[in-house]
Amino acid sequence: MNSSNAASILEPQSRVQVDLSAFGQNVRTLKRLIPTSTRFCAVVKANAYGHGGIQCAKTALENGASFLAVVRISEAVTMRHAGITAPILLLGEALPEQVSFLASHGIRASVADIQAARALSAAAQALNTTLKIHIKLDTGMGRLGFLHPDVGISKSGNAAGIRQAAGIAGLKGLGVEGAYTHFAKADIIDKTHAKEQLTRFNEMVAMLTDMRIYPEIRHAANSAAVLELPEAHFDMVRPGVAMYGMAPSDEVDIARHKLTPIMSITAKIIYVKAVPENFSVSYGCTHVTTAPTVIATVPIGYADGYSRLLSNQGYMLVKGQKAPIVGRVTMDFTMIDVGHIPGVKPGDDVTILGPQGNERITADDIAGLTGTINYEVTTGLTGRMPVLH
Ligand SMILES: *Cc1c(COP(=O)(O)O)cnc(C)c1O
Numbered sequence: 001m002n003s004s005n006a007a008s009i010l011e012p013q014s015r016v017q018v019d020l021s022a023f024g025q026n027v028r029t030l031k032r033l034i035p036t037s038t039r040f041c042a043v044v045k046a047n048a049y050g051h052g053g054i055q056c057a058k059t060a061l062e063n064g065a066s067f068l069a070v071v072r073i074s075e076a077v078t079m080r081h082a083g084i085t086a087p088i089l090l091l092g093e094a095l096p097e098q099v100s101f102l103a104s105h106g107i108r109a110s111v112a113d114i115q116a117a118r119a120l121s122a123a124a125q126a127l128n129t130t131l132k133i134h135i136k137l138d139t140g141m142g143r144l145g146f147l148h149p150d151v152g153i154s155k156s157g158n159a160a161g162i163r164q165a166a167g168i169a170g171l172k173g174l175g176v177e178g179a180y181t182h183f184a185k186a187d188i189i190d191k192t193h194a195k196e197q198l199t200r201f202n203e204m205v206a207m208l209t210d211m212r213i214y215p216e217i218r219h220a221a222n223s224a225a226v227l228e229l230p231e232a233h234f235d236m237v238r239p240g241v242a243m244y245g246m247a248p249s250d251e252v253d254i255a256r257h258k259l260t261p262i263m264s265i266t267a268k269i270i271y272v273k274a275v276p277e278n279f280s281v282s283y284g285c286t287h288v289t290t291a292p293t294v295i296a297t298v299p300i301g302y303a304d305g306y307s308r309l310l311s312n313q314g315y316m317l318v319k320g321q322k323a324p325i326v327g328r329v330t331m332d333f334t335m336i337d338v339g340h341i342p343g344v345k346p347g348d349d350v351t352i353l354g355p356q357g358n359e360r361i362t363a364d365d366i367a368g369l370t371g372t373i374n375y376e377v378t379t380g381l382t383g384r385m386p387v388l389h
Contacts, residue, residue: 018052029257038237039236042056047379069091085106114164114167183232219234271346301333303331
């Protein structure tokens with residue numbers, strides 16, 4: 001994409017800028033933490049957490065990743081249409097009618113129950129093809145996957161239990177390439193739960209072997225485990241958030257590893273007016289000035305994924321200074337008070353996320369103000385703003 005053209009056509013509008021060279025550096029930094037024989041699967045689901053799926057996928061592959069993971073088949077289709085040929089693991093559900101596309105495009109399906117495995121097998125056989133699958137094991141996340149026998153509902157067996165996976169060994173049309181699990185609490189300092197999950201994972205992989213199922217690629221590690229749990233690296237790791245330079249939680253120190261955020265959101269001020277004392281701003285008149293000041297209007301709103309919870313909270317950066325958000329964030333516009341910053345005029349740059357001068361607004365800052373996590377801040381960008389690389 002010619003990003004400079006896109007920028008000029010779309011002005012004045014807020015835009016997301018992603019620093020792909022810093023992204024590549026983050027990938028290389030993470031890669032150095034794992035053994036050279038361990039594959040690196042870049043998790044680029046949800047448009048690479050809002051950072052632009054195709055560009056991030058390509059950059060990750062250029063910097064040492066050899067596998068990609070997405071959740072929806074539409075995301076994998078987008079990658080293939082962009083000419084990306086690396087193996088893709090579908091973390092979500094695959095349907096029998098998708099087998100033809102999956103098998104012919106090198107997309108691996110996750111299998112988390114025996115009925116689904118049978119349906120995929122039947123579809124693959126009908127097409128005379130083999131679908132590569134990764135068996136998903138629920139070792140303590142409680143989301144998708146075969147369960148450990150310790151979690152059996154009754155002695156007679158659990159329909160979601162690992163013993164059901166034995167049936168996969170006899171299914172034609174399926175090739176077991178991998179087995180994996182996902183951590184629920186690898187991002188806290190106390191790794192007790194994560195280590196219990198690891199023990200279960202090792203036990204369940206051994207059970208698969210007993211069932212004559214031999215997954216060549218065992219994998220478990222999300223970003224937190226890549227950074228802090230080397231015994232979880234196995235044959236492949238699956239980092240997401242850390243590649244984008246964000247911490248998995250405030251208990252994981254990414255600065256120590258020199259991972260840097262790669263996203264900024266900027267706009268140009270579209271309107272400025274001097275207002276008197278006792279002047280109310282935006283819907284509900286929830287902000288009333290206590291002295292004469294200057295209010296600037298910025299073209300970003302909740303339709304862009306800029307949360308309305310930021311109303312009367314948080315700030316943007318103008319001329320390297322903090323400008324507080326005043327009044328409610330609206331669908332397309334947000335107002336900031338720039339009375340303390342001399343000479344602000346329409347066309348001036350505003351930083352909504354990222355660095356400006358000596359200041360920086362992080363996704364964590366915004367998440368703190370809106371009661372969520374950095375993942376939701378960047379992933380929540382609606383795609384309405386152009387993502388420039
Ligand atoms: C999202 C996801 C990841 C990546 O998690 P991060 O915390 O972003 O590193 C890895 N594995 C699975 C199954 C996921 O859903």
